Amino acid sequence: MGVEFELSGPTHPRVLDALLHEYPENKDNYGVDREVTAKLDARAPMFKAGVRAGRAFLLRAARELAEHGANQFVVIGCGYARDTNVHSVTRAVAPQARTVYLDSGAIVAVHGRAMLDRDSQFIEADPNDPAAILSAIDYRRSGVTGLDTTEPIALVFGSLMLERLDDPGRVIAELVDALPSGYLVATHIRADVEAATAKTAATVYAQHGLTLRPRTGGEIGALLGGVELLAPGLVVAGDWLPDQDTVPEVGGPRCCWGAVGTWGGVR
Template sequence: MTDHQDTVGPACAEEDEVHRAPADLRPEIPHPARMYDYYLGGKDNFPADREAAEKVLALSPLVRISALANRAFLGRAVRHLAEQGVRDFVDVGTGIPTAGNTHQIAQEVHPDARVAYLDNDPIVLVHGRALLAAASQGSATVVQADLRDPDAVLATPEVRRLLDAGRPVGLLLFAVLHFVDDEDDPHAIVRRLVDALPPGSHLALSHATGDFTAPEAAAKGPAIYRAASAQLTMRTRQEVLGFFDGLELAEPGLVTAPLWRPDRDPAPTDAEVAIWAGVGRKP
């Protein structure tokens, strides 16, 4: 599942024009990645995306707050891992790039940091190739692969290159597992990926939850996403905690995204932002 690839950075700049097949962006159909971009205040979205996103926001205004909190968590988590010495990152389900991408944050700490971005969606890949800033001394690759097929993820040459180095890897699953149905066994998928990581690697993830959502919104929100060609499965804190089985959770454990090592004073509502977030280390 690596028929599309792009690489930015001095080592592979000559490949920048390779495999750029056109993709149908289907602007008339709401798309979850573009809806997320809208929540974040981005401009890579169409009227259909904005209309669907506004329907979600009408059910729960905290959705935009949760999206912003998730993006801020990404920045703090990646910086934390880089400061722990991690130089290699596998970012699965990356979504449309926006300010503060993984490679930008990691390379502020380690200019030679390497990041493999993976997504199964051609729309996301088109945006990624257009918007990813060039890496400085490290590298960033964009690869097509599906999280629901972890063996295919692990078999991509870009991921293999990072794993074969034998150094700790940061596996990043930010706001992607709630798009994996229960029937696809997301816990087994995460175990397969973590098992392939070298010792000392880390898993950082965030996941939507209905733990703090009114029953009406918890029922209607996923239906809007189904109309936008995506299945949304919100999970409880206990279910999300299961993704960290066998790992050493970093302090403060599994908490709502704004409360994971905040860089500002928490707001009263932060404890009920509908995103669970955590980082675990593989012994």
């Protein structure tokens, strides 16, 4: 996807950036992207809070895995770099942890490479293509610093990534089948919880030429069928392993759910 095309209208990474950023009018998104988020705020006011809860869950889950021994992470559909990222939260507890970020798009690639340090890297690859993902992350095949695919790898799907993929079940299944062991960290917008929020958000995205596919709990469970979900299973993103000194927010967003799975005998 060329730069001119990316600038011709809103894009998923920039809309996500505007949703996550406390002050959306920043250099990483444009007026066309903020137009989408303004409509989401007006018509689906809980959606932004749900997306933010999902992002917080991804970081919390990655840190939890690092605390229990995981030291290889790949973020699929990473979007724009943020102040706090998977590599920063995991290395805070596991200094040896390495992270590869994957996404497609020329502008995302520029931002991704700008955020790198010696223990993380950005590689441009299509999140719809499991073969391209595997080739990109395997240091023996890519010819660059990468991950050891013979050892456990945590697959972290970026916020709203599964809702964008053409066939997320196939992507997950092929990655899990190809890698001997690892973890899966994912969020998804529920179509059957806060259904009005999910339906309206999908409509707003579609009106701007973007794809957002909320799914029911059963459909999400089917996507994750190739892994064993760790306790507490598929739950509201804000409720998954909350900090011990906090209580899940009563009346908080419930449209975004999260889960952590495992395969290949790792726990």
